[in-house]
Amino acid sequence: MFALSDIQAAAERIAPFIRRTPLIKAEALFENITEAELWLKLECLQPTGSFKVRGATNRLLVTPESQLTHGIVTASGGNHGLAVARAAAMAKVPANIFVPATTGREKLDKLAAWGAIVHVVGNVWDEANVNALAYAKEHQCAYFHPFADPAVIAGQGTLGLEILEQLPELDVILVAIGGGGLISGISAALKSLKPSVRIIGIEPEGSPTLYASLQAGDVVSLPAVTTKVATMACGRTDARVFEQVRQAVDEVVLVSDEEMLAAARWLWFEFGLAADLSGAAAAAALRSGKVRLAAGAKACALVCGAGKDALV
Known part of the structure; x- marks a missing residue:
């Protein structure tokens, strides 16, 4: 559904503007969280602090300048908004970012620092997004969707290419899910190049968007979103994202906000990594026992976002 050629083109396009982040082996640990050979992909070290810079940058670079005249608008729990604010700064146009009230002060301060x-x-x-769409229409701004835009998804998919280059023996990858754009892009890349890779999605118990849709066999709107993790809170996914996940993702599991916080503290204690709760979701699935991997399997857990959640 999302073409490998588009992801490969995105990788070449965005390369001068992003970082090739480290993939480190989780070893010499005080607390081992899996019997597998675990590797951490440190997307928390990207500009603006998350993988989102990949998709937003690709979207910027394929958008005609004439469509950017009045600026860029998006809705975000924080990380995509930061990436869009950076994209707007690159294009020298205003960025209007709509966020829910659950967005942390740290993200808000960083958005202001980027000039948004x-x-x-x-x-x-979902509520912030309704207002973002209305604003973009009224003011004739370019709107960058955080997960339902093929150009954004292609940008996120470049992460899959990069991981496979760094760890060709990859057996399984754990990916945090908010709206589903990241796992859509990664699964499209990995299943095209190495179909044997097992892909596991991680959602909050308080926002089981893809989990519930897969259970129902179609896209559903959640009756309530109760997670406090703004970067993973989404009441309804996109139909194209759902189809990609249904076809290419092997499993979706749920973790609690508390398990993500504990995993963020684990990442800080073991590695000195300041991850936000979405960035700790993959580790949370392993540490909580929600995902158990075979001894010796080569597994990658994404640390997809930076934050101070574990430091307070």
Whole structure:
């Protein structure tokens, strides 16, 4: 559904503007969380602090300048907004970022530092997004969707290419899910190049968007979103994302906010990594026992976002 050629083109396009982040082996640990050979992909070290810079940069570079005249608008739990704010700074146009009230102060401060105009609307991403779309239409701004845009998904998919280059023997990867754009892009890349790779998605118990949709066999709207993790809070995914996940993702598991916080503290204690809770979701699935991997399997857990959640 999402073409490998588009992801490969995105990788070449965005290369001058992003970092090739480290893939480190999780060894010499005080607390081992899996019998597998675990590797951590440190997307928390990207500009703006997350993988989102990949998709937002690719979207910027394929958008005609004429469409950027009035600036860029998006809705975000924080990380995509930061990536869009950076993209707007690259293009020298205004960025209007709509966020829910659950977005942390740290993300809000970073958005301001990037020069974005921040609008706090509603309690979940879906409510902020309604207002973002209306603003973009009224002011004729370019709108960068965080997960339902093929150019954004292609950008996120470049992460799959990079991991496979760094670890060709990869057996399984664990990927945090908010709206599903990241896992859509990664699964498209990995299943095209190495179909044997097992792909496991991780969602919050309080926002089981893809999990519930897979159970129902179609896209569903959650009756409530209760997770406090703004970067993973989404009440409804996109139909194309759902189809990609249904076809290419092997399993989706749920973790609690508390398990993600504990995993973020584990990442800080063991590695000195300041991860936000979405960045700790993959580790949380292993540490909590929600995902158990065979001894010797080569596994990659994404540390997909930076934050101070474990430091307070």
